[in-house]
Amino acid sequence: MQRIAIIGTSGDGLAVYRLLKDIKGIEIACFIKTDKKNSPDEWSGKSNIKIINLDKISEIEPLDVIINTLRDPDVEARVKNIKGNISVVDVNAVNLMVHLFKEKQELLHIKRIQGELSTVLNSVQEAVEVADKLGVIKYVNPAFTRITGIPAEERIGKNVLEISPDGALAMALRTGKMVSGHRTRVGGSNAEVISNASPIVVDGSLEGAVVVFQHFTDVMKLMDELRKRTTMIESLNDKFGQVTTCKYTFADILGNNPELKKCIQVAERAAQSNTTVLLLGESGTGKELFAHAIHYASSRREKPFIKVNCAAIPENLLESEFFGYAKGAFTGAVKSKIGKFELANGGTIFLDEIGDMNLSLQGKLLRVLQEMEFERVGGNQTIHVDVRVIAATNRNLRDLIRTGKFREDLYYRLNVVEVTIPPLRVRKEDLPALVNHLIVKLNRKLGKKVQRLSRDAEEVLYSYDWPGNVRELENVVERVMVTVDEEILTKKNFIQHVSQFKPVPETDVELIPIDRMEQILIQKALMKFGNSVEGKRRAAQALNISLATLYNKIKRAKFENSNT
Structure with a gap:
């Protein structure tokens, strides 16, 4: 701790005292007063400060001589103030200069921080108001004036406990607790605001409080914008949850049957265009696999692939499933929903079991195929789409047309390229390739180590007509592999799992040519x-x-x- 003496008139000496009193490492030892005025009140009660009156000093006698005559061995430096000029005397004043330099650096640093903070507070869009522990307002930023219409000079210096006692700032001062989402009117203004206030606590002591608020209408605009964005996110989430990618390519269609190869060639050529494809064939022949492969081989492969099973959706819901619905279209429609055609925009929509679609919806589907436009259920806005349609059915559409259950114009619109997939019973030469593929696939799925079929097991498979086609074959092979631990599947493994395998009854049959x-x-x-x-x-x-x-x-x- 460095002890110093202050020499000068009462007023100037007091200025030097105020400069030095809060600097760490400095203690004011004495004050040598060189005028006849009384000591300032600020000196009263300072018992540790020695006051020396030199009111009879000759004006001719230099002050430095007086200082030298009053040297105190405990005083390391003397500061004299003559007509406003401050100087440090004595050879032991180096430490005092170091303290003063450090203090100046700290003050510059604090001033820089204050400037940065002021820039930040002046640029924010929310209003900021600060009051001390007594409620006296010390600061408001420009946004405060913009929101409330009250100039800063009319606000600073007022007591917030008096002009806005119900505000968040006053509440934080009274309670010493944070206040969030407080809705009120600013005192002296008609501005209705939403406020958040917090007490300012330094070393455990309440020193004031700060409030940040926005105009209520601004908050409502933000809430409305948030709701819009939330709706958009939910819509995108719905789309993401319904959009699928194609799983198969033409390489996944196994078999060397000539009819199957011909179907693949036709489908590959059709994939290069945007024309509609109609896939015909019995249930389980692989129509969906063909649809995936056509989409993957087309220029739309990076776009959505949407599948709709027309037989699995109730008739009264199929239209909204296809085209979506507008908010309020029916009870429970609390928000709009995007339909399958809109989801498939730019990509492919696969209409499975098209033969089970009702006549009313067939007409609307025809319009979409012709014009590529539609309206959502309950809506009046026309939506334009670019969708490639692949339809499939296991029913005879011509028979349905004759019985009035299917529109002939829709049939011709769908049947631009027709692919009839042969059933498994007419391409039994493909059984080995199909079964080997299933064994490899199911080994991974079931953790088995099956290697192959025995010859008698192959004979069983060849002797069966497979009315369920490849789907039934996959089901039978999986059922067998689940129940066995052998590496080779035999005839008895298949017969005990498939009830259709029955010997030909030994009954007399009438012989004819x-x-x-x-x-x-x-x-x-x-x-x-x-x-x-x-x-x-x-x-x-x-x-x-x-x-x-x-x-x-x-x-x-x-x-x-x-x-x-």
Whole structure:
């Protein structure tokens, strides 16, 4: 601690005292007063400060001589103040100069921080108001004046406990606790605001409080904007949850059957365009797999692939599922919903089981296919989309047209490119490749180590017609692999899991000529599938003969009948 003496008149000496009294490491030892005035009140009660009156000093006698005559061995430095000029005397004044320099640096640092803080507070859009512990307002930023209309000079110096006693700032001062979301009117203004206030506590002592507030209308605008953004996020979340990507490519379609290869070639060519594709075939033949592969091979592969099972959605909900609905369209429609066609914009929509769609919706679907536009249920805004449609069904659409259950114009709109996928029973040569693929896939899924089928097991698979097609084959193989630990699957493994495997009953069968039995089967097939070109083609597939062979047999049968 450095002890110093102050020499000068009462007023100037007091100024020096105020400068030095709060500097760490400095103690005021004495004050040498050189005028006749009484000591200032600020000196009273300072028992540790020695006051020396030199009111009879000759004006001619230099002050430095007086200082030298009054040296105190405990005083390390003397500060004299003559007519406002402060100087440090004595050779031991170096420490005092160091203290003064450090204090100046600290004051400059504090001043810089104050400038930065002032810039920040002046630039924020929220109003800021600060009061001391007695409630006297010490600071307001420009946003305060903008929001309340009260100039800073009319606010600073007023007591907030008097002019705005119900405000958040006053509450924080009275309670010493934080105040959040307080809605009130600013005292002296009609501005309704939402405020957050906090007490200012230094070393455990309440020194004041600060409040930050916004105009209520601004807060409501922010809330409205937040609701809009929340709705947008929810909408995007709905879209994300419904959008799927294609899972399969043409490489995933296994088999070397000529009919299957032909279907793949047609589908690959169709994928290069945006034309509508109609996939026909029995249940389980792989129509969805073809749809995925067509989308993946097209230029739309990076866009959404949306699947809709027309048979799985109730008729009264199918329209809103397709086209979405507007808010308030019906009871429970608290917000708008995006439909499948809108979700598929830019990509592909796969309409599975199209033959089960009701006639009313068929007409609306026809419009979408023709115009690529629609309205949401309960809405009046026309939405334009760019969607590639792939439809699939296991039903005979021509029969549905004849019975009035399917629109003929929609059929022709869908049937631009037709792909009829052959059933498994007519491509049994593909069974080994399919089963081996399933074994590898199910080994990973089930943690098994199955290697292959035995020969008798293969004979069982070949002897069965697989009415459920590839889907049924996958189901049977998985059921078998779940229940066995062997590495080779045998005939008994399959027979005990598939009830359809039954030996031919040993009953007397009436013997008739083979060609006659052939004619009966052809007639039965034509009755089932129809006499159209498409019907004959499907009849040939069911009979496991080529279409040309079927025509030859029909022609031969007619010729023989004409000769009888």
